[in-house]
Amino acid sequence: DIQMTQSPSTVSASVGDRVTITCRASQSVTTWLAWYQQKPGKAPKLLIYAASHLEDGVPSRFSGSGSGTVFTLTISSLQPDDFATYYCQQYNTYLTFGQGTKVESK
Amino acid sequence: QVQLQESGPGLVKPSQTLSLTCIVSTGSISSGGNFWTWVRQHPGKGLEWIGYIYYSGSTSYNPTLKSRVTISMDTSKNQFSLTLRSVTAADTAVYYCAREGDGEGIGYWGQGTLVTVSS
Numbered sequence: 001d002i003q004m005t006q007s008p009s010t011v012s013a014s015v016g017d018r019v020t021i022t023c024r025a026s027q028s029v030t031t032w033l034a035w036y037q038q039k040p041g042k043a044p045k046l047l048i049y050a051a052s053h054l055e056d057g058v059p060s061r062f063s064g065s066g067s068g069t070v071f072t073l074t075i076s077s078l079q080p081d082d083f084a085t086y087y088c089q090q091y092n093t094y095l096t097f098g099q100g101t102k103v104e105s106k
Numbered sequence: 107q108v109q110l111q112e113s114g115p116g117l118v119k120p121s122q123t124l125s126l127t128c129i130v131s132t133g134s135i136s137s138g139g140n141f142w143t144w145v146r147q148h149p150g151k152g153l154e155w156i157g158y159i160y161y162s163g164s165t166s167y168n169p170t171l172k173s174r175v176t177i178s179m180d181t182s183k184n185q186f187s188l189t190l191r192s193v194t195a196a197d198t199a200v201y202y203c204a205r206e207g208d209g210e211g212i213g214y215w216g217q218g219t220l221v222t223v224s225s
Binding site: 053 | 168204210
């Protein structure tokens, strides 16, 4: 099965910072990769699908890139509402999530 | 706007069967291109895909759970269901039903329901 590894596990950042999260797959998932944001007690929210496609209604400060085995989620200018946990997920073979990256206030 | 709502018991005894239903509002679950999905999240942990049923009725399951899981759909009630047999404390989690669009990620989620396995 395909393993997804995110780094770092925690990011300490301030409002306005550029934040980058990396997701690595144990084998190629081509571009079948999604990113989600989750806040405590809430369901995940889809941000990016097919590696780089922004879901409708998601602010343009979020962007995704990559293909094959290495992907990144970038928040260009962190906003107060962005403090949350972020997950990558491959859907090339079954579905597998990364372990999550918590973005916390510095 | 698609809305999903999980229902079922919040407490299940060890060795018994966990059964949850997801009611889908707006749109037919038998319309094309959607994967009706179950995901769970152990307390304080990450997300785990359980499986899905395609609009056509075909299913796919997480290999680690496959021997214990069945996902079915009832098109007359516009709902789909999860059955997890022989549960243990390790199955205690928040269970989400969701809709994955074809190639588009999981765009719609229920609010989640906590199921505790305990005697």
